[in-house]
Amino acid sequence: xxxxxxxxxxxxxxxxxxxxxxxxxxxxxxxxxxxxxxxxxxxxxxxxxxxxxxxxxxxxxxxxxxxxxxxxxxxxxxxxxxxxxxxxxxxxxxxxxxxxxxxxxxxxxxxxxxxxxxxxxxxxxxxxxxxxxxxxxxxxxxxxxxxxxxxxxxxxxxxxxxxxxxxxxxxxxxxxxxxxxxxxxxxxxxxxxxxxxxxxxxxxxxxxxxxxxxxxxxxxxxxxxxxxxxxxxxxxx
Numbered sequence: 429x430x431x432x433x434x435x436x437x438x439x440x441x442x443x444x445x446x447x448x449x450x451x452x453x454x455x456x457x458x459x460x461x462x463x464x465x466x467x468x469x470x471x472x473x474x475x476x477x478x479x480x481x482x483x484x485x486x487x488x489x490x491x492x493x494x495x496x497x498x499x500x501x502x503x504x505x506x507x508x509x510x511x512x513x514x515x516x517x518x519x520x521x522x523x524x525x526x527x528x529x530x531x532x533x534x535x536x537x538x539x540x541x542x543x544x545x546x547x548x549x550x551x552x553x554x555x556x557x558x559x560x561x562x563x564x565x566x567x568x569x570x571x572x573x574x575x576x577x578x579x580x581x582x583x584x585x586x587x588x589x590x591x592x593x594x595x596x597x598x599x600x601x602x603x604x605x606x607x608x609x610x611x612x613x614x615x616x617x618x619x620x621x622x623x624x625x626x627x628x629x630x631x632x633x634x635x636x637x638x639x640x641x642x643x644x645x646x647x648x649x650x651x652x653x654x655x656x657x658x659x660x661x662x663x664x665x
Contacts, residue, residue, distance in 0.1 A: 445496030452478045465633055467598045472626050476590070504569065504625075511628075511643035518640055525613060529644065532614075536621040536645075537652040540565040541660055555661075560584040562657045564592045567624040570650040574657055589624065596623025597630035612638040620645030 456474035463469040483493060494501075515522060522529070541562050548558035559580035563571040568589040575585035600619040609615055612635040619627035620642030628646050632639030 442496035442499075445493050446499055447496075448482070449475070449479065449497055449500060460633075467601045467630075470594060470597050470626075470630070472597070472629065473594050476594075511647065514636070514640045515644060518637075521613075521637070522640070522644065525641075528614075529617065529641075529648075532617055533621065533645065533648050533652060536618070537565075537649050537656060538660075540622060540649070541653055541657050545660055556580055557584065559661060561588055562661060563653050564588040565622050565624060566650045566653045567646060568593075570654065571624075574654055578658060578661065590626070593623045593626030596627040600627060600630060601634065613641045616641035617645045621649045624649070 452475045453471060456471040456478070459474060460466070460469045460471045479493070482488070483490070544561045544564065545558055548561060553561075556579060559578045560575050560582075561584070562580075563574040563585065565571075566574070566589070568586055571585050571589040572582045574580075576582045596619050600615065600623070604615045604618075616628075616631040616635070616638030619631050619638075623630075624646050628639060628642040631642035
């Protein structure tokens with residue numbers, strides 16, 4: 429069997445892409461641990477880069493890749509729901525910070541969506557592109573749903589949401605250190621609101637309290653963004 433035949437035989441199996449994705453993630457996570465969780469050695473970024481390189485070099489379509497990867501995609505729902513477990517366990521700490529949470533959520537959600545809309549208009553971007561970019565700070569599934577319902581480009585929304593998450597996860601630690609913000613609840617809430625799931629994963633890797641508040645911010649921001657983006661697009665339009 430030639431190398432081409434070998435690849436053709438295995439690459440057509442959904443199990444192959446599922447296993448490959450998991451192996452790349454394990455390797456990326458091991459590299460992150462070896463580098464003491466340095467922000468630039470982000471497991472999600474490394475895994476995506478590795479998969480993109482493989483797909484391009486082998487000429488494999490995204491649809492073929494998703495025949496196996498959709499199993500991981502399905503698990504995003506249960507993983508998000510599982511964030512409620514640490515919330516229940518640390519409810520007293522969350523309850524005591526309810527007013528700062530509400531204030532930060534209101535300001536952060538409006539700023540995250542509003543800044544994109546205003547800057548997009550100043551840059552002369554078309555309405556459909558602005559619509560696609562506006563919900564970028566929510567988790568990808570919610571961002572795509574918001575964008576699609578308003579006539580935005582779903583693919584562009586997904587890409588921007590993922591890039592936002594990765595950039596937030598990379599810069600959050602050095603940025604917070606530079607700003608001398610040491611409260612892990614505040615650090616976590618900020619990255620969860622701005623960088624959704626990927627930022628939340630980074631927060632959990634750094635500190636359990638940061639991860640808890642990042643998860644809260646991610647969930648609440650998704651709800652608020654779904655409500656305010658249509659209104660802001662109409663008002664600022």
